[in-house]
Amino acid sequence: MTIAATDEAVHVRAPGKINLFLRVGAVQPDGYHDVASAYQAVSLYEDVRAWPDDEFSVSFEDGSVDTSGLPTDASNLAIRAAKLLARTAGVPGGVHLEIAKHVPIAGGMGGGSADAAATLLACDALWGTMLAKEELHALAAKLGADVPFALSGGTATGTGRGDRLSPALATGSFHWVLAVAEFGLSTPAVYRELDRRRELASSAHGAHGALMAAPTTTPTVDTAVLQALRAGDARMLAEAVHNDLQAAALGLAPGLGGILELGESHGALAGLVSGSGPTVAFLVDDADSALELQIALSAARLNAVHVHGPVHGARIVHG
Template sequence: MSTAPVAVRAPGKINLALRVGAPDDDGYHPLATVFQAVSLHEDLIADHASGLSVTVEGRDADRVPTDDSNLALRAARLLQEHTGITDGAHLHIVKQVPVAGGMGGGSADAAAALLACDQLWDAGLSREELILLGRRLGADVPFALTGLTAVGSGRGDVLTSAMAQGGYHWVLAVQDEGLSTPRVFAAFDDAGGTRAAEPHVDDGLMAALRSGDPHELARHLVNDLEDVAVDLRPELGDVLAAADRAGALAAVLSGSGPTVAALALDEEHAESVAAVVREAEVAREVLVATGPVPGARVLGHVHDVA
């Protein structure tokens, strides 16, 4: 068993495409989505302790619960139950991913906790076993473990690696207030219309990713929830309009929102787009990130990490 604390880094994500099907008998919507992991990370340090506890610092830290509802704590507890290990851990999270923004920050915390505690306790689980545990914690947790670019089906938790060339530059407009995922899906259902029983990702999007051409990718960014999200939060329409005025190649709502991701041509263009969106004052914070990046990975034991 490791004696030194273990540091793990896990990425946030955006959805390049999100297709939503009609709800099943349990009320869950089948999804077809393309995730991309981006360079806003959650860093987690796991150290030996008598019980399980968590502390948080960084972006939006005051909005993250530290009680039993915390996803990282739930992940550590699930690992204990699965392995029979009774050791404890203190988890310290340093956040970069905005809270309640549709970017999977909580899921990244859970993925980081699974990997860190597996190392700390010498549990010896494979990445595939950790992914199966992650599916029990939330649909986005498996992707936070795998990272890069992937197609998600089912509830978004059944992943297939996507062939993707090159890197992409994103401008992320973050809002003050989150947008309830159940509320967005309820509005989507109320809006009616024909929903595919088995939604699928457009072949053109997959071809664009294989080409590595951001202009091609821009033509295929799509989110079936975007219209109802804008109906619920009309100011998101102002964000999308500001991104267009700023010269973004395209912009799309990430997940169920409210973060808007705008695609830029390169680093210089991303900074230019970000400056214009900031000046429009349509977001609490405007961030620049790149993707794809790897999934959750061990940075080392803390005495090894600079």
């Protein structure tokens, strides 16, 4: 039993992320895959406000993303996060959550995970549960592979299901231009498409399918990625970024190929689908290059957003 620490709303801001690198292992008997990923938290944030209440509820407020299709029932990840914390800490009451979304929905940038991470932190402060950082991270991992990273932010590598995090040193700031799609892609559907393509490649071509076949060893993050981050060198990083899911995402949403070509023809150092897509992230030299690319993509009627990273993870906002 705990006493609520405050009757005022607690406001927490948590970042979206870009997958700079994603290697996907073979499908496991449980249908999941081991992955090796490099994540960078970027300056596109979710804002979650939490008020004490008897019940658990969530509403969406004036963000920059259309939330009309999002569930507000018990299946909502933020509600699940609040209930998990309440159960764990023995909190008798509930919470009303108000979320302003800016990270694309089903866009491969971990927006829902950021909401869950922000909710854990907000409810911990609201209810005065005072959980240790390690305890919050353990709860985050139960909610989804990207939730622990949204709590910690910065730059990190993730292995296993993506939730075994190790901080990665990144110096300086990296500039990205995001081409945000007006539709979402289902992460499970993209993984299924990857498995289908790998199965097809190995059965149809035998040895020739080796390029598309799943790696037989546990996937790892290429050292070139870590070296480029440590050096703070965007051009080095551009040579090293990679996403095993990209071909599958392009198969399900072929229009993404044209967006990649457009960005690279207008000065991007590299372009890649972030995570399971459909957000396309373009790495650029600096803020000036980002502005030029943003203008070019906007002229092609794309929703283009300039962000930088790394940024910190979920934090309480005062005032």
